[in-house]
Amino acid sequence: QEGMEYRLNxxxxxxxxxxxxxxxxxxxxxxxxxxxxxxxYGSSQIQDYDKALIDYxxxxxxxxxxxxxxxxxxxxxxxxxxxxxxxxDIYKAQRLGFVVPPTFMRELDNTCRGSQ
Numbered sequence: 001q002e003g004m005e006y007r008l009n010x011x012x013x014x015x016x017x018x019x020x021x022x023x024x025x026x027x028x029x030x031x032x033x034x035x036x037x038x039x040x041y042g043s044s045q046i047q048d049y050d051k052a053l054i055d056y057x058x059x060x061x062x063x064x065x066x067x068x069x070x071x072x073x074x075x076x077x078x079x080x081x082x083x084x085x086x087x088x089d090i091y092k093a094q095r096l097g098f099v100v101p102p103t104f105m106r107e108l109d110n111t112c113r114g115s116q
Contacts, residue, residue, distance in 0.1 A: 013040035031062035035069055042076045052076045067096035083112030 020037035023030055038055030041048045056073035063069065074089035086108065090100055 013043045013045045016040045017046075029062055031059045031066065031069070034059040034062070035066075035072060038076070039072060042072075042079065047079075049076050049080050053080075065096060067093045067098035070096065071098050071100065078108065078111075083108075086112065 017037055017040045020033045020040065023033040024037070027033070034055040038052040038059065040046060041055060042052035053073065053076055056069060056076060059066070059069045060073065070089045070093035074086045074093060077083075077085040077089060090105075090108065094100060
């Protein structure tokens with residue numbers, strides 16, 4: 001709860017990471033806490049994409065049918081300029097029912113054309 005407050009309302013991703021880490025320490029199977037911490041690591045404020053991927057991978061391990069997790073990880077791969085893995089996660093998210101924003105799909109297609 002507090003982590004979301006800092007991440008969303010205060011745009012303080014460093015503080016949000018502290019709260020998400022505490023939540024994970026209390027419940028190591030709390031997939032959403034890994035995802036949210038991954039979002040904070042992947043934010044423009046922090047840009048630690050390797051740590052973000054570790055958290056998204058753990059979230060997906062804990063909840064492999066969560067479409068939002070695959071889309072979030074796709075964004076991190078996109079920021080890392082890994083078109084192939086971005087497309088894989090986009091396709092997986094879509095198969096699970098996630099509707100990818102058309103503007104992102106156009107941007108992805110323009111940036112990664114031929115990298116599928």
